[in-house]
Amino acid sequence: MKEENIDVKNILGLKLPTDPRWVNLAEIELEEILTDHAYCEQKAATTCISLIQRYPDRVEMVEELSPIVTEEWGHFRMVLAELKKRNLQLGKQRKDVYVNKLLEFQKKDGSVEDRFLDRLLIMALIEARSCERFKRLSEGLDDEYMRNFYRKFMESEAGHYTLFINLSELYLPKTKVRQRWGQWLKYEKELMESAEVRGDRIH
Ligand SMILES: [Fe+2]
Ligand SMILES: [Fe+2]
Numbered sequence: 001m002k003e004e005n006i007d008v009k010n011i012l013g014l015k016l017p018t019d020p021r022w023v024n025l026a027e028i029e030l031e032e033i034l035t036d037h038a039y040c041e042q043k044a045a046t047t048c049i050s051l052i053q054r055y056p057d058r059v060e061m062v063e064e065l066s067p068i069v070t071e072e073w074g075h076f077r078m079v080l081a082e083l084k085k086r087n088l089q090l091g092k093q094r095k096d097v098y099v100n101k102l103l104e105f106q107k108k109d110g111s112v113e114d115r116f117l118d119r120l121l122i123m124a125l126i127e128a129r130s131c132e133r134f135k136r137l138s139e140g141l142d143d144e145y146m147r148n149f150y151r152k153f154m155e156s157e158a159g160h161y162t163l164f165i166n167l168s169e170l171y172l173p174k175t176k177v178r179q180r181w182g183q184w185l186k187y188e189k190e191l192m193e194s195a196e197v198r199g200d201r202i203h
Contacts, residue, residue: 012128012161013181015189022133023140025199031083032200035091037153038079040130040202043099044160045072047123055116061167068160075153082149098195098203099126105187117172121184124164126203129188131157133202 026033048065055061083090102125106118134154138147168177 012132012158013185014128014132015185016192018133018136019197022197022199023136025197026137027141027199029200030086031088032091033202034079034083034088036094036201038076038083038090039093039096041072041076041079043096044123044126045069045076048072051119054119058171060170064163064167068163071156075156094201096203098191098201101191102126102188105184113172117168117177117180120164120168121177121181124161124168124181125184125188127157127161127164129203131161
């Protein structure tokens with residue numbers, strides 16, 4: 001996807017743009033944010049694998065997500081290489097408040113289809129927010145090399161967002177997907193409003 005096609009506000013549908021202070025904070029703590037980023041990529045790969053394990057009968061999904069696992073793991077390796085190049089260390093994985101809060105919104109007692117839909121939409125949402133954050137970094141950082149570094153991730157994650165929405169609409173009625181997506185966006189907006197702005201985290 002080309003950069004000019006990525007209109008974060010309108011295409012991704014997010015209800016609240018990132019606090020502008022975040023880019024500056026993020027720039028300060030490179031080792032922390034790269035570490036956090038690496039684990040975001042690892043979790044994306046891991047979650048795609050668990051979707052495949054959980055729903056092996058969804059043939060199209062399995063086919064579509066298999067290469068995404070490779071791609072996300074490739075992202076992990078890119079971040080790891082960047083840390084190494086700068087003599088920085090991959091730190092420990094921190095508690096992921098953002099993702100944990102999103103998981104609280106997942107339907108626990110719905111039908112199999114409801115839970116399946118939520119699993120796809122939570123991925124779409126994390127991809128959308130990650131894309132938005134990478135876009136901020138690709139525009140707001142002083143270092144040109146790092147701006148380009150994050151632009152590559154922004155483009156990939158925008159594609160993943162679209163993929164998870166498309167998969168949702170492949171397996172479930174469009175109106176149901178749209179309705180639930182709207183609820184997710186609203187929930188995420190509230191979550192972002194109450195979250196602390198921290199420069200050592202992607203989310
Ligand atoms: Fe990624
Ligand atoms: Fe992704």
